[in-house]
Amino acid sequence: MADLFDTAASSADRKPAGPRPLADRLRPARLSEVIGQPQVIGPDAPLTVMLGAGALSSLVFWGPPGVGKTTIARLLARETDLNFVQISAIFSGVAELKKVFEAARHRHANGQGTLLFVDEIHRFNKAQQDSFLPHMEDGTILLVGATTENPSFELNAALLSRAQVLVLERLGPEDLSRLVARAEAELDRTLPLAPGARAALVEMADGDGRALLNLVEQIAAWDVTEPLDRETLARRLSRRATKYDKTGDEHYNLISALHKSVRGSDPDAALYWLARMLAGGEDPRYLARRITRMAVEDIGLADPQAQRHCLDAWETYERLGSPEGDLALAQAVIYLALAPKSNAGYAGYKAAMRAARQSGSEPPPKIIRNAPTKLMRDEGYGAGYEYDHDAEDGFSGQNYFPDGMARGAYYEPVDRGFERDLRKRLDWFTRQRTRRAAD
Template sequence: MADLFGASAASVPDGAHRPLADRLRPTKLGEVIGQRQVLGPEGPLTVMLGAGALSSLVFWGPPGVGKTTIARLLADETDLHFVQISAIFSGVPELRKVFDAAKIRRQNGQGTLLFVDEIHRFNKAQQDGFLPHMEDGTILLVGATTENPSFELNRAVLSRAQVLVLERLDADDLENLARRAEEELEVKLPLDPSARQALLDMADGDGRALLNLIEQVAAWTVDQPLDSAALGKRLSKRAAQYDKGGDEHYNLISALHKSVRGSDPDAAVYWFARMLEGGEDPRYLARRIVRMAVEDIGLADPQAQAVCLQCWDTYERLGSPEGELALSQAVIYLALAPKSNANYVAYKGARRAAKATGSAPPPKHILNAPTALMKDQGYGAGYAYDHDAEDGFSGQNYFPDEMERPSLYQPVERGFERDLKKRLDYFAKLRTQRES
């Protein structure tokens, strides 16, 4: 079920307006829509409740997917007193009061389930403050976060809590929720099938958002069902969930990068468009596109980097929104280009070798000797000038004398690197002949 508001129905005076989301709040876990991965017969919450061993939890998921509702119902199922706070509005004094009240409850034989919304907003010291009360049983902590707990929560808190991922409601979940809303309101939404689907799409997997939209639509008086175009005129489309500094930002750029690497231009341009629709800075995308050219195409197509830079320059000249078309062109080019990470692998290998060999000097034969002293020390002695060789290749060693020659650059049999591999193999053959 959608993540609904915190006040209980019993606390609302008779006759007062209650939002549809509040009226449809589940009263038991079996009524929750969605989240089968945690509430199904073999789901972790079902198993914990069946064993009578509910542990502290962190719910990680987008808005409107049931975090608050499930936490409240868990308290009911386990006869724990439910306390809800928000990390946005609470500080150390409020936490101290919550812990003191929980201690008194515990002395009187009543446990406390403390639900902390937006728990990632608490700093490290505040998060550490939960630990002793979790360990001595004063509270059972259920935190909710829209951000990746691995990055936002203390390791100590995570070690004492199980992270459960709550997912966006799918199309079937949203349709079930819409039907439940129609039954509660005792009306049929005045929408034709296309408009009904458009309404579900507007919710973008957020149950609470869907109920708010349904409440608006149900109040309309129309002569005939509305189509999707008419619905669009009456409702502003809800912006897709996208936080340019949060998980969705990194999830979508990862999807774009991997689609390019996977040579799927349709998927690549789709994720590119998703990021633009979410308000991403096109210049950030331009930088990442150039990185893809260097990291995943490399010398398999030396033109790829130039294409990306040209498209970026075109964007700067045209500006938005016309310039985004040039960036889209670069994305499609990269997706269809031959792929190689040989340069990337060689670079990382060279960095590791550089760290391992420390300050080992170059061999003296490739050092310049501008002074007599340096000549006396053997600088430049025995250097073979490659242009003097018949084939333009001396085959000398250019690594430190005490370093075993590594093989860092391994071109692939794709694109232009196929030709580079032939050259590399040719020089390796000559080097072997020179050494024999």
């Protein structure tokens, strides 16, 4: 894993010289040398407080790749005199876990603690995760897990109750620039980059320190006589793929961002999140469905054309495909963001569903029941029904709720867009219904 730090590690902490990757040569020797993550290792941050009190608990580091999860775990073992053992849930099974626990028990019996670092801990199944619990409880191991997935969804509640989750964040541009400077000091040379190319290098790393050091190592191996500009650097280096998992936490974060940007009437932000998802490889058909849902839920009858616009964009995509059809989805997103918003129809539907569940199997009043047979007519089905088209103003004002059920009021149009007109119509019908009830 990438190890990120501010100042050079002491020579006593360095490994013997050899053909080692730059990221390995830049491993921090102390927590204070780690770049970034002040919310975890800064003054008064959780790890600083735990170490100061001499009471380090089991931990789960949640964060993207290349932000120092392995580094911090290794340094915690060093600063607490615990034996550091590292395994990966991708390559380890039950047999290896048993060996790890047995070795930890022997150390524990001899007065030596074990910090067990489990990379990709979310890859273990429930039974494997449960196997850690007794060894955590009796002090045989201090567990430090690392995951790129949301622990709330991927880790057992029992394990989470025994560990503190600490969130590590992607490295910002300033952190990555400091890491470049540190790498240049280690290499004893300045990278042949113009200022614009330096900024592009940081962008290419996309918050991943390990990826940045790999790029730096490539650039350092080039034989160039003049500083490279942004365009030349882009041609020589492949930009890293955007971090995006179409079935993982990032998927739900980005679709939530797109939906809320549309709801918040911000077309620029909505376009940005749409582009992020498309660039990450999201299925445009999924986006077409979600965009149509936004029209139904958040715009509704405030703009009846919004839903039609989304369906047309969806059909256009089906005919054109990508990338041409993506533009139709983008235009639909812009339309939705700028449309008047109302969830009155959505709220009314949910209120009606609650009433339907509460009222059970109450039948309609007889006046509006169908009466195709003589028996049904003899039972009073349809008796007294007033045909609204025959009324003077096209409105009979009869009750259509079940007999004995109080009249419900579920749809409350807002004073925006087309629903202003619907509000006027609804108010007129309400007044007519009240007048007829009084007659």
